[in-house]
Amino acid sequence: MLDIKKLRDNFDDVQTSLKKRGYKIDKSLFFSLEDSRKELQINVEKLQAERKKLSSEFGKLKASSKDTSDLKNTIDQLNVELESKDSDLQELLTKQNNLMLDMPNIPDTTVPEGTNEDDNKVLSEHGKIISTNNLDHLEITKKIDTEIASKLAGSRFAVLKGDMVKLQRSLINFMIDCAIENGYEEYYLPYMANENSLIGTGQLPKFEEDLFKASEKLYLIPTAEVPLTNLFRNEFINEKDLPIKVTSHTPCFRSEAGSYGKDTRGLIRQHQFEKIELVQITHPNESMKCLENLLNNACEILDKLCLPYRIIELCTGDLGFSSSKTFDIEVWMPSQNKYREISSCSNFTDFQARRANIKYKSQDGNNFVHTINGSGLAVGRCLIALIENNYDGKDSIKIPDCLIDYFGSSTINVN
């Protein structure tokens, strides 16, 4: 959520910024709501003050057992007026709030301008592309089975067997250990979240169709970002405790509505996948530095796994709803002959903090924190990358050195 004061005072600046990401604010709507709000609010508060005063006089008259009927009449009339004005005001505030909840975050001034992903900027490429293999992961190993998964649950699910499960488990443990080493505290979390949590991180109300609803009140989490960030919802944090770094491995559930026909083969786009999430709760002055730190933490994993990847900076038109600045990490997928997203690291500035009411206390008063998060990493996609990049073209997949202790062997025989 944006700061409404910013809109009141610098509407044109905000409008210009949001335009860069393709969002249009209706200026006349905003100010017509705002003008009525101001007038009504002043009016209502005046009436409330008056009632307060008269009620206390009423009490005094009562105490000295004097006649109160005239005063009661006055107050009754006042209450009728107050009630109608107040309900107008409430209606208006709801409209205004809905308008605010619909607005995306303001892109950071350093974000390159653009209209869609074609305008994203490649910042750097890392590692050597050595694989000449063009078989995809389903062709390389039979231990990933999406057909049998469709019997169990439908399309966009997978069943893993034997070595592949163990490899996935090794990746998870390796990634979590990296995060811990980098100062993140590990959490085990609920895989379902309530509505308020999802509003806090920005999935609701606008993106309900992307979620799986598990019951009347609970949704399956689309990412551990939701529970990790909401750990701090409605909390005050001591300034000296910032930044707070937390991590968790969870499954993630996404309906992938609107991606029909896209990435239908294999593990790349599933309703359910494993992910390690990194979250930092930071001081506003430090957040960009923390974003770089988090990005490095994520890249480090690919470095250690010796997988080729590149870093992309998203342009204004491709930024996620809540994000102010985002770096994507894309890993090389030999079978597709291109890089695919494996992590998205974002600075949400105070956008989520405002929605989730996460503040820090400092000498100059209370202020909203900035929230940062990114995958560290998406496990399913990492598994694909590992299989496809490390396949020898004949019968085995090489396990990177950093995983050998976790996996217990230096190769997987695929026959």
Next chain:
RNA sequence: GGAGAGUUGGCUGAGUGGUCGAAAGCGCCUCCCUGCUAAGGAGGUAACUGGGCAACUGGUUCGAGGGUUCGAAUCCCUCACUCUCCGCCA
């Protein structure tokens, strides 16, 4: 699933109709004392929000939403959540 108790400021916790945005304690901040630390003393310290250049000055909030009342933390109703005991259970 059955029975009961609770939800108040950063925390603990008092408060059953106006003098309560709220006792007390803890914590925190400022100052005094002290060679330093500890202890001690004085004062300050809820959040959100409106108007105003500002000084300042209004309003809202005691889990949420309704109701009663001139007036509600306090009375009534509904809901959510937490805890305890019993039952069941990985």
